[in-house]
Every structure is written in structure tokens, then in C-alpha cells.
Amino acid sequence: MIPAAGSRLGRYEIIAPLGAGGMGEVWRARDTRLDREVAIKVLPAEFARDADRLHRFEQEARAASALNHPNILTIYEIGAEQGIHFIATEFIAGETLRERLSAGPLSPLEALDVAVQVAGALQAAHAAGIVHRDIKPENIMLRPDGYVKVLDFGLARVAERGRFQSDPESPTIIRAETIPGTVMGTAHYMSPEQARGLKVDGRSDIFSLGIVLYEMLTGVLPFSGPTMSDVLVAILQGEPEPLQRRVPSVSGELEACVMKALKKSSDERWQTISVMLDELKRQRQRLEFQSNATAIWYTGQTISELSQTSAAPASTARRTRIRRAIDSLAVLPLVNESADQNLEYLAEGITESIINSLSQLPKLRVTPRSAVFRYCGRTVDPQQAGQELGVRAVLSGRMLQHADQLIIRVELTDVARASHLWGDQYRRRITDIFQLQEELAQDISEKLRLKLTGEEKRRLVRRYTDNTEAYHLYLKGRHYTTTRRTEEWIRKGIEHFQQAIDLDPNYALAYAGLADAYAFLASSTGGWPPRQAYPKAIAAAQKALALDDSLAEAHCSLGFSHLLFNWNFAEAEREFKRAIELNPGYANAHDGYGFYLKATAQHEAAIRECERAAELDPLSLFAALSRGWAFYFARRFDRAIRQGLKVLEADPNFPFAWKFLGMSYGQQGAYAAAIDALERAVELAADVPDFRAHLGYVCGMAGQRETAQRVIEELTQWAKQRYLPAYYFALVRLGMGETDEAFAWLEKAYEERSGFLAFVAVEPMLDPLRADARFGELARRSGLSV
Numbered sequence: 107m108i109p110a111a112g113s114r115l116g117r118y119e120i121i122a123p124l125g126a127g128g129m130g131e132v133w134r135a136r137d138t139r140l141d142r143e144v145a146i147k148v149l150p151a152e153f154a155r156d157a158d159r160l161h162r163f164e165q166e167a168r169a170a171s172a173l174n175h176p177n178i179l180t181i182y183e184i185g186a187e188q189g190i191h192f193i194a195t196e197f198i199a200g201e202t203l204r205e206r207l208s209a210g211p212l213s214p215l216e217a218l219d220v221a222v223q224v225a226g227a228l229q230a231a232h233a234a235g236i237v238h239r240d241i242k243p244e245n246i247m248l249r250p251d252g253y254v255k256v257l258d259f260g261l262a263r264v265a266e267r268g269r270f271q272s273d274p275e276s277p278t279i280i281r282a283e284t285i286p287g288t289v290m291g292t293a294h295y296m297s298p299e300q301a302r303g304l305k306v307d308g309r310s311d312i313f314s315l316g317i318v319l320y321e322m323l324t325g326v327l328p329f330s331g332p333t334m335s336d337v338l339v340a341i342l343q344g345e346p347e348p349l350q351r352r353v354p355s356v357s358g359e360l361e362a363c364v365m366k367a368l369k370k371s372s373d374e375r376w377q378t379i380s381v382m383l384d385e386l387k388r389q390r391q392r393l394e395f396q397s398n399a400t401a402i403w404y405t406g407q408t409i410s411e412l413s414q415t416s417a418a419p420a421s422t423a424r425r426t427r428i429r430r431a432i433d434s435l436a437v438l439p440l441v442n443e444s445a446d447q448n449l450e451y452l453a454e455g456i457t458e459s460i461i462n463s464l465s466q467l468p469k470l471r472v473t474p475r476s477a478v479f480r481y482c483g484r485t486v487d488p489q490q491a492g493q494e495l496g497v498r499a500v501l502s503g504r505m506l507q508h509a510d511q512l513i514i515r516v517e518l519t520d521v522a523r524a525s526h527l528w529g530d531q532y533r534r535r536i537t538d539i540f541q542l543q544e545e546l547a548q549d550i551s552e553k554l555r556l557k558l559t560g561e562e563k564r565r566l567v568r569r570y571t572d573n574t575e576a577y578h579l580y581l582k583g584r585h586y587t588t589t590r591r592t593e594e595w596i597r598k599g600i601e602h603f604q605q606a607i608d609l610d611p612n613y614a615l616a617y618a619g620l621a622d623a624y625a626f627l628a629s630s631t632g633g634w635p636p637r638q639a640y641p642k643a644i645a646a647a648q649k650a651l652a653l654d655d656s657l658a659e660a661h662c663s664l665g666f667s668h669l670l671f672n673w674n675f676a677e678a679e680r681e682f683k684r685a686i687e688l689n690p691g692y693a694n695a696h697d698g699y700g701f702y703l704k705a706t707a708q709h710e711a712a713i714r715e716c717e718r719a720a721e722l723d724p725l726s727l728f729a730a731l732s733r734g735w736a737f738y739f740a741r742r743f744d745r746a747i748r749q750g751l752k753v754l755e756a757d758p759n760f761p762f763a764w765k766f767l768g769m770s771y772g773q774q775g776a777y778a779a780a781i782d783a784l785e786r787a788v789e790l791a792a793d794v795p796d797f798r799a800h801l802g803y804v805c806g807m808a809g810q811r812e813t814a815q816r817v818i819e820e821l822t823q824w825a826k827q828r829y830l831p832a833y834y835f836a837l838v839r840l841g842m843g844e845t846d847e848a849f850a851w852l853e854k855a856y857e858e859r860s861g862f863l864a865f866v867a868v869e870p871m872l873d874p875l876r877a878d879a880r881f882g883e884l885a886r887r888s889g890l891s892v
Contacts, residue, residue: 109133109148116187118146118194134197137182143184143197148190159402160191173234176439176488176502176519179247179257198255203243203318214356218390220246221319222526223254225383226517228315229529232308232379233504233515234443238661239306241314242295243321252524253489284485293337294327298370301338308379309372315382316367316375323360324352328368342370360389370854372673380531387526432520432554434497436473437461439482440505440514444878445594453505454479456514456543460501463547465689466565469556473497474693477723492521496724499527501550512536516546518553528553533692537574546571570654571606579606580616587623595632599623601872614657621663627679628671635829636859640671658689665698669705670861673889678702693723697732706863709740727760734766738773738867745771761790765797768804773870777808795824799834803871814842831855833862837871849880856884863888 109120117139124132124145133146149160164184180196203220206212212220224246231238238245240258293301297313300306320328328346331337346368346370349361363385369375376382437460442453448880458475465472473495481491488500503516517529530549534542542566550559551566558566571577579602594892600623606616621643628639643669650660665681668674679702685695696719702867703712716733723729734749752765768784771777784801791797818838824830836851855863866872866885875881 109146115146115148115190115192116185118144119189120146135194137194145195147193147195162341164191172234173230174486174504175227175230176486176517177223177254177256178230179255180487198247198257199250200247200249203246203248205354206248207243207321207325211353212322214353214360215393217319217322218360218386218393219252220248220254220322220833221315222383222386222390224256224318225379225386226526226529227256228308228311228379228384232311235884237306237308238311239300240295240312241311241318243318246318248865249524251489253487281867293334294329296338296341296849297372298342299372301341307372309375309377312367312370312376312379312382313372316364320346320349320368322351322773323356323364326352333670344827357389357392359392363389383529393410407738409488410734429756432498432556433469434471434499435464435550435554436478436492436495436497436500437464438478438486438488438491438500438502440503443504444507446507449505449507449626451582451585452507452578454482454585455578456505456539458581458584459543460547460550463543463566463568464550465691466568467551467556467558467562468690470551470554471497471691474691474723475588476693477610477725480725483769488517488519489521489524492519494725498522499554507536510535510537512539512542514542514546516550518550538579539574540569540572550720563689571610571613573610573613576606576609576613576616579603579609580613580619583616583619583623587619587626587688591626591629593627596623596626612653614650614653614660617646617653618657618660621647621650621660621667625663625666633828634672636861640667640859643667644671658685658692658695661685661688662692662695662698665695666701669702670864671859673859673864675702675706675889691722693719693726693729696722697729700732700736704736705867707739707868709736712736727757727763730756731760731763731766734770738766738770739865741773741870743770743774747774759790761787761794761797764790766864769800769871772804772807776805780804781808781810795821795830799837802838803841806838806843811842814838831860832858833860840871840874845878848875849878849884852884856887 109115111120111122113120115135117137118135119138121134121136121143123613124134131148131150133148135144135146136142137144160885179198181193182196183194185192185194192315211217224241228241238256241256244496245256245258247257249255278803295314295317297306297310300310300313313812317328329337329340329344329569331340346365349364363382367375367382372823375383437457439457440453442450457478461472461478464470477495479881480490486502488502492498492500498521500519500521501516502519503514506513512532512534514532515529515531518527519525520527532542532546547566548563553756571580583599583602583606585599586602589595600620601787603616603620603623606613607620610616624639624643624646627634627641628636643663647660647664647667650657651664655662662685664676665685668681669678679699682695682699682702685692686699689695696715700712700715703709703715713733713736716729716736720726720729720733730753731750734746734753737743737746737749747767747770750763750770753763757763764783764787768782768787769781770782771783781801781804784797784804785798788801797816799821799883802814802821805811805817806814818835821830822836832851836848836855839847839851852863862869863884866881866888872881
């Protein structure tokens, strides 16, 4: 059964047909679960009964889903419903290259831009051992924003001996075999070896891309004929008409590039798509320069003037197309393509190292780790990620460890222009990881066109240790403490940080990581008493700063300790300001300073600082919620609720947002809504007593004393097995109207040095106690005036 518009295929609602090919029909559809448009490729029933065609259909999905590249169609799902086999992919708005060519040939610059993006996709495929074998205009989509997507890996065959068919350290091509004598592909775009049914490798795709490029430039095919047999003869024996004869504006260099791709013998073509890609990029860069030079002449600007300014005067619409230095960048997590998944820590660590190095540059805003690491394990379109993160450029890449070699491939995408800026591959011994990272950072800064001072160049390649083993231990420590905030994983992180310090006692970054880890243990979900964890966090941060006072991370960590444990608000302010001074783009420092401003009732300043943190970390749910807390402490509960609902729009399963909503509704007396929200938080995170304690408080306020009492009993049982803040018991007693009991528990919270007491001056839940002299005394001892 073939689906029809309005029908359902599992969770997909079929909307309209998009087209059809040899391997099936394609429909536009809506994913009802995730509420997004998708494309559904359906294999006809008669094909599904053909084992070979079914195998090839599923092979297409496996081949394409193994790839993660901005110019390759993203596969969401391979499925079968009601006997219908299908693939769900991203929906690409735009037109095929075939549709675009119906309006005539492209300019050389336009054709090169398409060819560069297609070659980039093929480079990723060939690196993964996949040959496309059906490159043609119908399989190339052009998005309205200029992005190119390569479709239909239906004829691809994955190399059978794993990801790399050949030695990945050598420059040789990757081969993929099929049954000799079998002709597969589309006639006009076949390579000679493909037309003969011989074995093919990546050089076959190079030939097909050469045909497509020729057609884009001239509007006609290089090999044609009235019948398929005539076309195949032309491919095998004929020579294309010289490009310059058809298009005189094409340069001799570009003609030579295309003609080399169209050599009959694969040994005479470009030997790898990477080499051809480099030449295509060089040709595109040359044309861009010529175009810019023309624009400069048109505006009357001299080359000398151009060297002193970044753009033509704004008084006229005729501006130059010279690309100005990029001022904002997101570094996406490197994809670990190694067989050993335990190397995730290394991919994460190299990514973080690049972020930290580039964050030292004052002319560049770098998206923080907390924002970009949400893309870990996901297929990411760099341009889409760049738009979500609000940056001008995105760096994406892949990492592979082979024996003692570390291979990293990176690509830089200009988000504003939807164009590929630069790409390269780095191959070093694992023991040379420092040199590799330094070279990467330097190359990226150059490609971003940043003009650095001598001091900035030194900061860019700064090392915190020369001990490779210590560095790997540090990276593992960061992996454990940031991947999962459970006590078990944080303890593992502490263990690795300490081992790194044992190898290099002067490793300041390892001490900074240790400080963060102990602070995590002292948090509301960490499970350690403040008096046990915070002194260790403070000692580690102070040691880090004694070794290197320029570490913004350590200043920020110390600021949180002063705020939440020492209740030394003046020192907390000083440390947060110092962290911001050292790294203005450090979102955590702005967030910390915002919490200091909240605790000291500087509400308008707190709102502004939270907005700044959210600008720097736009995908952070905690940063967005932090702004809500500023409204909450200012008793602007309507604004607080709107902010909480906004966070839940981004993630309906974020328990901290549900807790926040419950507290805000509770302060408005909307107890039914408050209880519903807090019950949702408890449902989503049943092992977090913080949510249950606040539910008990609201139930007590709502007059549900039995429910509140049950919460007290649950917390009491919990406290027999692990540390629970006394503040939780104080809240529930306060909600039940038991003032003396609440004060008794608040005294215990004071003895524990509870971080919650840093906010006694502004916490609305404590308002009923403010007229009591005991409360004023508690606030005074906590370093605050009420």
C-alpha cells in the first residue's frame, strides 16, 4: 500500500508528494511526536518483495546515517509500518540543482560554491569508506539560504572491512566493491569504470562531480547522445568540448580542474576528493578576490584604502564584498569516530581546549562549553547551530585515533553567508597533542581574520602542563564531573584531577577542576554537607590562583564558595568581577555575579546580569531560569511565571523549571497550580529531595497538613541514608505554620553553613518570619541586613 495525503505512517502524518525515483516515492510529512516537518522515502511494495532492492534501500539509510556532515541529508529513522518500508529524513526546503539548471547555467562563482559543498560532503563519505555512485543534479538540493545538501545514498556501498578500507594514514583512496559486470548509477553521470560494471572507488564520484560542474558552467552535458548506448559510448570514448569554447569567461585554471576530473583513466584524475576540494576552494577564492576587486574599483576605493578599512563607506549601497573579521564563534563538540568509545573524554577535552584558548582573545566572543556541549551525540547542521547560538561562524569536526596517530578533521562555516570558509585535516602522534591543539587554535584565529598582538598570540598557545599523561587525566576529570552530576561520577572526576596533580603539582587547571568538583558535591543535588565539601573547594581554588591568578574559572569558583558558604558577600563580588574582567565572555561568571546581586537585593542589576549570561549562553536552560529567579526575588511573580513557562517551552521535562513555577505560583496563592507543578518536578526527578521538600511547603500552605506531614516522614527516612539540608525541614514546617519548629531547623541550617541562607534577605517564602526578632538575628549572623 502506498500512502496518500492525509494518511498516517506510524507517527508520521503524510502531507503531500515531493517526487519519485528509482528507489521509491518521497513524501512531505509531519512528525507528530516531535512536531517537525520531515521527508518520508517509501519503498514500493513490489520492491519490498525484492530482497536485493530492499537490501539496497536499507543500505542507503545505513550509509547516510553513518555520516554527520552539514552538506549531507540527515537520517532520522529507518522503519516499517503496515508492511511499508520507509526512511524518515530532514525536510529540505528549496529546489534541486536540476530545477535550478532549468533556468540556465550558473555563474562560475555560483557553480564553484555548489561544487565545494558537494565535494565537502563526498570527502566525509569517502573518509567513512562510502562511495556515493549517483552524484547528479537531482541528488543535490539547494536551500534558499545557499546551503547545499547531497541526497540519496541509495547506490552507495559501505566498505566491508569496516570504516577504513585502506590505511587511514596513507593518501590512498578508499575502495568499495560491487559485483563485476553490474551497471549501477544514472547513465549521463557515470564514470567509465562504472559504465563497464567494474570495481569503483572514490575517484568514480570525482568523475561524476566533474560532469555536474561542467553542466553547471555550460548548461549542457559533456557526454550525451540520443540513446543510453550512445551516452555510454561517449563516456567511454568521447572527449567533452573545451569549457572555454562554450564559456569564454571560465579561466584556464578552472577548465583544467574540471578536465582533470573527467579523465577516462581513474589514475589520471584527482586521486582523492580532498585534493580536488582544495583546488575548488582555491578557484573559488580567486574568483571571490576578483569580484571584490571589481567592487573596490566600482566604489573608487584603492587597495591601499582597503588595507586600512574593513568595508566601503556606508553612505552608498555599493559596498565591497570583502569578508570582515568574524567576531563570534561556536566550537561544536568533536565527533569521536574511533572504535573506542572510551575516547569520548579526549574529543570533549580537545573541543574544550580550543574553546578555552580562543576565549582568551578579546576580539572574539566564543560560545561557552555549556551551550555547545548540548549538541554532543547529535547530528548537527552547523548553520542551524550557529543561528541557534547567535554566532557568525561555527567550527565542527571529527576525531579518529588510529594506533598512535590522532587524526582531526575540522570545518569552519560562515553562518551569515551560509558558506564554507575553511577545512583541514591534522595528523599527529597522540604524544604531540599539545602541538596539535596549538596549531589548530592558531589556524582558526587566522581563518577568522583576527589580528592578534604578541601577547594575544602567546595566550592562544599557552600550556598549563607539559605532562601529556597529566593532561589526559585532567580531561577525564572534566569528563566525569560535567557529563553526569551524580556523586559517583563527581568522585571519579576528583580522583582523576588528583592523579593529574600528583604527576604535575603545578597544574593550575587541575586544581580549578578540583574546586568545581567539590562545589558540585556541596550543591543541592550533590549530597555532601557544606562543611565537608566547600573547604576543599576553597583550598583547591586558592591553590589554582596561587599558581595562576589569571584563571577566570578559579575566581568564579571561589566567588560561589564565598557567596554560598562563607557568606562573605564583598569577597564574592570581588571574585566574580575579577572573573568577568579576565574573561568577559564567561557565562558562569556573569551568572554567579547575578546571584550575588540577587542575594543582596540589587534586583534591577541582577536582571541585567542574568540577561547578559543568557546572551552568552543562549541555549542554557539554567541561564534562562536564572533570569526568572531575579524576578522571583524581586517579587515580580507574574514576570517570573512567564519566564518559567518560556523555559518549559524549550524543554517541557526540565524539573528545575517546574519547581520554580511551583514556588512562584505558591507566592501568588495559586496553590493548586503550585502543587501540580511541584508534583511534576518530583515525577521527573524522584531522587532529588529538594523538589519534594518544596512540594511539602506548598501543601502545608494550602492546608494539606497530612500530605506535608508525609513529606516530613519521607525526608526523615531519606536523611538516615544520606545528608539532607536542614533547610528542607525548615521549609515544610514553615508551610505548616509551625514557626518555632521552622526556626529550630533554620538554626541547624546555620550550623551547617547552608547555601540557602545566602538568600534570607530576599527569599519570599521567609516573609512570614521577618517580623520575628529571631529572624533578624539569623540574618545578621549570615552577613546580611533585612
